[in-house]
Amino acid sequence: MVVGIVPSLSGLSLRPAPEGTKTLVEVNYFILALSDIVKGGEQTFSVDFYLDMHWTDERLIGESEDEVEWDLVWKPGIEITNSIDAKTEFENFLLDDATGRVTYQTRYRAKLIASFMNLRAFPFDAQVLNISFESGAHAADEVELQMLRSAGSNVASRLVQEGGLAEWGFASLREVERVNTLEFDDSQYSNLEVQVVVRRHSGYYVKKIMLTVLLIVGMSWSVLWIDPTEVADRIAISTTLGLTAIAFNFVVNDALPKIPYFTSMDYYLTFSFFAIVFTVLENVVSFYISQGGVGHDAAAAMAAAKDLDFISFVASAGVMALLTAWFLSHLLWEKCADTNKDGIVDAAEVIAYQERVFGGKGVGGEGVVVDQRRRQGWSMSSPARLVHEAGDNPVLIV
Numbered sequence: 001m002v003v004g005i006v007p008s009l010s011g012l013s014l015r016p017a018p019e020g021t022k023t024l025v026e027v028n029y030f031i032l033a034l035s036d037i038v039k040g041g042e043q044t045f046s047v048d049f050y051l052d053m054h055w056t057d058e059r060l061i062g063e064s065e066d067e068v069e070w071d072l073v074w075k076p077g078i079e080i081t082n083s084i085d086a087k088t089e090f091e092n093f094l095l096d097d098a099t100g101r102v103t104y105q106t107r108y109r110a111k112l113i114a115s116f117m118n119l120r121a122f123p124f125d126a127q128v129l130n131i132s133f134e135s136g137a138h139a140a141d142e143v144e145l146q147m148l149r150s151a152g153s154n155v156a157s158r159l160v161q162e163g164g165l166a167e168w169g170f171a172s173l174r175e176v177e178r179v180n181t182l183e184f185d186d187s188q189y190s191n192l193e194v195q196v197v198v199r200r201h202s203g204y205y206v207k208k209i210m211l212t213v214l215l216i217v218g219m220s221w222s223v224l225w226i227d228p229t230e231v232a233d234r235i236a237i238s239t240t241l242g243l244t245a246i247a248f249n250f251v252v253n254d255a256l257p258k259i260p261y262f263t264s265m266d267y268y269l270t271f272s273f274f275a276i277v278f279t280v281l282e283n284v285v286s287f288y289i290s291q292g293g294v295g296h297d298a299a300a301a302m303a304a305a306k307d308l309d310f311i312s313f314v315a316s317a318g319v320m321a322l323l324t325a326w327f328l329s330h331l332l333w334e335k336c337a338d339t340n341k342d343g344i345v346d347a348a349e350v351i352a353y354q355e356r357v358f359g360g361k362g363v364g365g366e367g368v369v370v371d372q373r374r375r376q377g378w379s380m381s382s383p384a385r386l387v388h389e390a391g392d393n394p395v396l397i398v
Contacts, residue, residue: 012073015142016057016100022141025076026054027133027192028148031155036111037168037198038127041257043117044084045129048109053078054148058100065095075104077137078145081191082130086110116195116351120358122256122263123205124330126171126337128347131194138189140179145192147175154194167204171197171334172346195347202331205265209252210327213272216245217320220276223283224313228305231287238280245273268327275316282312 017023033048055076060068070093080086089107096103116128135143153160160170173196180191220241223234249269256265290305292298337345337353 012057012059015074015138016055016059017142022144023055023076023138024144024146025078025135026146026148027078028052028054028150029131029154029194031159031196033156034129034159034165034168034196034198037129037165038114038117038119038257041119041259043114044111045114045127046109046111047129047131048107049131050105050107052148053104054101056099056101060095060097060102061100062097063095064097065093068093068095073102076135076143076145078133079136080108080110080112081132081134081136082113082115084111084113086112116347118354118358119257119259119263120261120354121330121333122265123200123202124264124333126197126199126333126345126350127168128350129196129198130347131196133192133194134180134189136189140188140190143190145190146177147192155196165198167201168198169201171199171350172344173197174346174348176347197345197347197350199334205255206328209255209265210268210324212248213245213269214320214324216241216248217272217275217316220279221313221316223279224309228286228290228302228309231283234283234287235280238276238283242273242276242280245276249273264327264330268323271323272320275320278316279312282308286312 015023029052030050031047032050033046035046036042037045053076057074060073073093087109089109090105092105094103094105095101110131112129112131114127115130115132118127119125133145135145137143155170155173158164162169164170173194176193176195178191178193179188181188220238223237226234226237228234257263262270286305286308289308290302292301333353334345336357337349339349339352
């Protein structure tokens with residue numbers, strides 16, 4: 001007999017269910033905080049959450065919770081598969097001695113990989129933040145993970161409220177139960193993935209970056225109303241504004257994600273810079289025309305140069321108007337992604353929208369989806385209200 005262990009509890013390190021029978025492990029969680037969400041373009045985020053796991057071990061029926069040596073009792077060995085660094089704050093075990101139902105409680109502080117990161121719509125992007133639970137010690141035919149169904153929210157109310165996530169806002173949350181197959185040996189494991197959709201607040205980028213760049217480009221058009229023969233002054237103004245745009249780009253660089261592909265903001269800044277470069281080139285062409293570059297009539301040459309200036313102004317303003325309209329049209333992404341028009345954009349809709357509009361697929365999501373019974377969402381019109389769906393019975397929690 002092992003000292004300190006109730007005699008009847010020997011051998012409890014083995015899985016409680018008989019061979020050929022799955023052990024059902026029900027999982028519940030409560031998210032306390034989210035931070036460093038894809039900061040600087042890194043494919044990571046930090047999360048602080050409580051985790052509860054429940055399973056039944058009939059061998060513990062009639063035993064006292066305080067007398068059980070939990071270090072020697074079987075546990076499902078759940079791990080967070082997309083974790084870079086995860087630490088538990090505490091571990092607590094509860095036992096219902098009448099049924100043998102075990103409840104394991106802990107708190108995680110973890111840095112995770114965002115498997116579905118896509119920043120092409122930045123700064124109007126939404127990100128799917130996934131927390132992937134899996135029993136690495138037991139195959140799918142031994143342990144099955146299932147979400148514990150409840151009617152409450154799994155997110156702290158302060159995070160859902162305006163400003164709760166600073167630069168981000170909650171959009172929706174869902175859990176997906178699946179069986180994952182490992183590529184190198186075809187072994188299968190039960191997986192439960194929590195998928196949180198957060199939307200970026202784009203106001204800062206629109207007011208501080210887009211409008212500033214638009215004003216710089218607008219000022220560059222002022223040279224088109226200066227006499228074409230004043231080419232030195234025109235080029236000096238255009239060059240100064242071009243250098244201003246370059247300097248501004250360096251200033252805001254820290255606020256932009258460092259990624260290898262172009263985002264919506266990158267396209268806007270790049271085309272805006274080319275609009276300024278265009279005015280520099282237009283100054284030279286206009287001056288050349290005004291000096292008789294076409295024909296020998298000085299008055300006609302000057303008129304042609306001024307006509308070119310006017311056409312250039314209308315064309316440049318038109319292109320910038322279209323570019324700005326295209327850029328701001330990304331504000332409507334939620335309505336476009338919400339295919340079932342219920343006012344809630346869940347992870348599946350976000351990923352499908354990103355693939356449809358921008359191409360490419362997220363890293364995560366492989367496996368056979370077993371069940372998806374529940375999701376929670378925050379309405380676009382009323383972000384403080386939680387819409388909870390359990391099966392076919394939606395419940396609205398105010």
